[in-house]
Amino acid sequence: MNWLTNFVRPKIRALVGNEVPDNLWEKCPKCEQMVFRKELCSNLRVCPHCDYHMKIGVDERIACLFDDGEFAKIPYNHCVSDPLKFKDTKRYSDRLKAARESDGKNEAAVVGYGKIGGHKTVAIVFSFEFMGGSMGTSVGEAFIAAAEYAISKGYSFLVVPCSGGARMQEGIFSLMQMPRTVVAVNKVKESGLPYIVLLTNPTTGGVSASFAMLGDIHIAEPEALVAFTGPRVIEGTIREKLPDGFQLSEYLFNHGMVDMVVHRKDLKDNIAKILGILTHKK
Numbered sequence: 001m002n003w004l005t006n007f008v009r010p011k012i013r014a015l016v017g018n019e020v021p022d023n024l025w026e027k028c029p030k031c032e033q034m035v036f037r038k039e040l041c042s043n044l045r046v047c048p049h050c051d052y053h054m055k056i057g058v059d060e061r062i063a064c065l066f067d068d069g070e071f072a073k074i075p076y077n078h079c080v081s082d083p084l085k086f087k088d089t090k091r092y093s094d095r096l097k098a099a100r101e102s103d104g105k106n107e108a109a110v111v112g113y114g115k116i117g118g119h120k121t122v123a124i125v126f127s128f129e130f131m132g133g134s135m136g137t138s139v140g141e142a143f144i145a146a147a148e149y150a151i152s153k154g155y156s157f158l159v160v161p162c163s164g165g166a167r168m169q170e171g172i173f174s175l176m177q178m179p180r181t182v183v184a185v186n187k188v189k190e191s192g193l194p195y196i197v198l199l200t201n202p203t204t205g206g207v208s209a210s211f212a213m214l215g216d217i218h219i220a221e222p223e224a225l226v227a228f229t230g231p232r233v234i235e236g237t238i239r240e241k242l243p244d245g246f247q248l249s250e251y252l253f254n255h256g257m258v259d260m261v262v263h264r265k266d267l268k269d270n271i272a273k274i275l276g277i278l279t280h281k282k
């Protein structure tokens, strides 16, 4: 409960009746200010008060990166969805079903191609909404399909991870996607095609330990957590206080792990410029 729930909402209800949707506002996780969702969407989900970059959906991400938002999907094999018949507090198959229903996507990543500033580019964009953007077998297949498509057409390859890492419910099968994606990246590089990684918040675990840190160029959104293990776990293990901003984009930029930290509104122009340089096209 806060002043907004107790005070502002009843006032608005009194003014316009009871039809005020609960999701009209969103709280910024950094400055804790309430932001009008409409304003937030028109600002590419960047907080207008403190410039914090909130998570953005796959469709919005594609719309703000690709020319006219045009993005043709690339088909890929869907693997056995629950190879280990895994169950913790819930069955994995039920978790998958719930994620598919709530996210409207079939898996934690979307693959396709379009143009960025006129440069033909294949992309794989991760959805954190779908089981934390975790990489299972189908996501690995999607990644490989995207890489192979880029090679067959001679397009650049852009990866936009937003992921907690490997999908634990698939055990060794999900870990196997780490070397598979690395091989796919190497094939793209052997073909002389640009491989760009756009690191978003968060990029952690098996994803950061495989294809996400192999880009020709690493671009990161401001204040994105990019790590193998998060700071809380490290602090708990070594029992020491970590420096401020540890493992965030700016820290990684200062330590040479990231090439540039770019505001969301400037991402498309910057990626287009880099693709132009790498492909020798204006």
Ligand SMILES: [Zn+2]
Binding pocket: 028, 029, 030, 031, 032, 033, 047, 048, 049, 050, 051, 052
């Ligand atoms: Zn804020």
